[in-house]
Amino acid sequence: MADDMDDRKRALRAELRERRRIRTATERSADAAGITQNLIDLTSDLKVGYLAAYLSTPDEPPTREFLRWTAERGIRVLLPVSREDGLLDWAPYDGDDEEADLLGMPTPTSELLGPIAINGVDLILVPAACVDHSGMRMGWGMGYFDKTLGSMEACPPVYAVIFDDELVDSVPRERHDMPVNGVVTPSGIVSF
Template structure:
């Protein structure tokens, strides 16, 4: 039943949010290098010239070192801007300019490219609260990335970024949940069969 899954997801998200909130700073700091190395490896392996990424919040794995690497390596990086209507606009990263967007989330301050800019991406890196072994990703409950991925005809590889203990045996799945091709943790890259 969808409402049961929805309730299960809310409870699991609350647990994961608390786990992230109480994760010791030295553990988060130590994980940053592993996240960056693994994201660089994926971008290099896929030869992604245009990368869709996101600006992490204070409780998410830090994506800024990866974004800065991509820009320094001459790659184009698209960052999401949340809209009231549930869609995502995109802007090019410059590695410096950020503003506070909808829901207090960090966003790029550059010119808006519109929702279809994501179609230029060769690789999509998205946030997640958890991922399971089937590639089911659970976000934070607003559905922005599920809508975006679900609307793409030719979706490039999609990787969710999570801590090692957020790879779960099972994540409650609803019809609208878009699966991911893989997950990046500080210690490994996991690819899912699709």
């Protein structure tokens, strides 16, 4: 049964990676504008002063314009840094240089904080491969965010940032998978 679940997740992730890879420049530009505005709206509506987010890679729904907006307004942001033990450290977003972490993901070069630094945030924005209509999130298979969310005593709202076609009817689910409270897409915000 576990092998079947792994195979289903692997196939779905491969399909989603390919869809992201072949997005046109026109689609990417329109998606960037929509996602940025919807992230601003969500942050404003929730009156967020401190959040955890991530630096998007070229194929992910873009977060960088939104992060620049947060810096301009003095909203404090923590960004994840992958650790070898499967946990996430956190670093304050300062809008300056970035480097790749051990998984090759972009991370800031600012002061490195431990895993519990996230405990004071008002909102958590997470990457996802897809999310279903019940709020079940499927990540990219490393489990970093599932471990982080599962270990928090008082978890604030968690929203995944995805493309419109990545809000799906159902995703393969395992015991350790953590749901989200909503999604931000180019066309809107959906809360579960």
